[in-house]
Amino acid sequence: MKREHDGPVALSVHEAGHLVIAHSQEALTVGESIWSDQGFTYTNVGSEADWTKPAEKVRSIAAQVAVAVAGGAAELVVHRGVLPEELTVEDVLAETGSIDFQLAQEWLALQRHDPSQDAIEAEVLDVFHLVAAALADRGTSALVSELADRLLARRRREENGTVRLGSTEPEVAALLAGARLPAEYPLTRTTTANLISVTTH
Amino acid sequence: MTTETTEGVRVEVLKTWVPASWLADPDGGGLDHSWLGDAAAHLAGGGSVTFALRGDDAEPTSTELIVRAKAALAAVTTLLKERHALPADAYVEVDEESYGTPTAPEGRSRFLLPHQDGAHSSFLTPRAVNDRHGITETRVYSNTVFFKRPSHKMYQGFLITRPGKFPGETYYYDLIAMLHDAYARRTGHPPRDAVELELFLGDNIARSLELADVHRSRYLTVGSLLGSEHPAHHVLPSGPRAESELWPEQYASIPDIWRQVEACPCGLCEGPGARLMCHGVTATLGLSWPQTRARYEAAVTGERGDLLIGNNLTQKHAAFSARDRQICPVCVVVDTPVGPEYEAWLDQQWTQGFDRVGGAR
């Protein structure tokens, strides 16, 4: 989802990026990408993770962060063909837009009470680089483009309604099944060993 | 409709300098001290307390300050149980020291909007006898995503171990006073007794739970507690910071929310979170967010070594802090907020909260 989008083609690639990365994440389930009659795009993502288990909680947070930055990464890598190297937080914010960036940040902040903002921003930057590198793979880029084209075609066929691209539609599912992507991304800057314990008296 | 006077509407804050002699030997120092008794009575009476724990030391270490904070809060908790009906199973919960303060991306500071700590399972509820929705069976609002432990935090607090680039401010709001005013505005007359306010609050919580699939919030907001029927006012921004965005799923499920975060009724609020708050309080109190702050807010400037404690249920708290501020959260909690002792404590909170705002004036 992006407030500051640069036209329908970029927006369709943005949302297809969310869909592809969400589908690849073991810790998550993905429903559909929506292009609403209000003009925004959105991809439904769910998780069954048990947050009382620290490792499971971290894995689901890492997956959510990867999905959150995937729209911006797809725009950069797939839509504009840029292979990112040394990006700054400002660069990543410009690609993802403020809503997706803060979604990634919010998931990271849920790892513990009041983590450091410096660590959060460094983590978002790291995960963005990893996701962008994964999307830069030729086959993956082609997959994102293909799904983006389908979403955009539906938008153009029905200009005033809400259109959807569901991950379980047979053709979409077949395309997604061919993707070769990491099933999880590591977090290294924000995790703490002591996730759910506190001292009590 | 809000009344002219602000008497009884603002939370009173007491600052207590904990004597160096007690800090040197808290166990030997015992509980029979007027500063300790006064602080416990002030907390029990609906106020907030700032304990200054620096003692005679120029620069106590953060570890030392955390030890002092635990000791002071343990002593106050014991007195609250002995003298002020705090349930016997209440205990002190100490978190780890924070690493810093999350802001909006690249922000240097943040305004944390009014909230309750651990509010997925810690919020003001009616007494069980005045609950017509079954809310008080568990007193849980959401249970899938939370920071640490699903304890019910009755008093929230934190020790400032590093103020950061500038001294932060913490703000308290008397929720019962706000409920009183929202009720009066909604019905056209002030509540006759606390029971009417409890029924009003219970209806508002039930409404927010019914709308959960639409607003997707994990916490009750000021707008939802005060009875707004618009799902946008049940949405809490990330953080929950004034400067922050909402979740994509919230934008997706409440299309009207786009318009609300882009402009607020007063035109003065900065940030999506603050503008949404402005809509919520305008709908329920008839006041903009700046006007709401002017009427209800009590402010405390926190220094290093200050332990700020307030009621986490009858009050909401907010904070303006530097990005590099560090704190250690400490709370007084129970595991399950049910049973006769909890009900007796809650009864006291409602009765005196209603009296503070002038009862049936």
Ligand SMILES: [Zn+2]
């Ligand atoms: Zn405003």
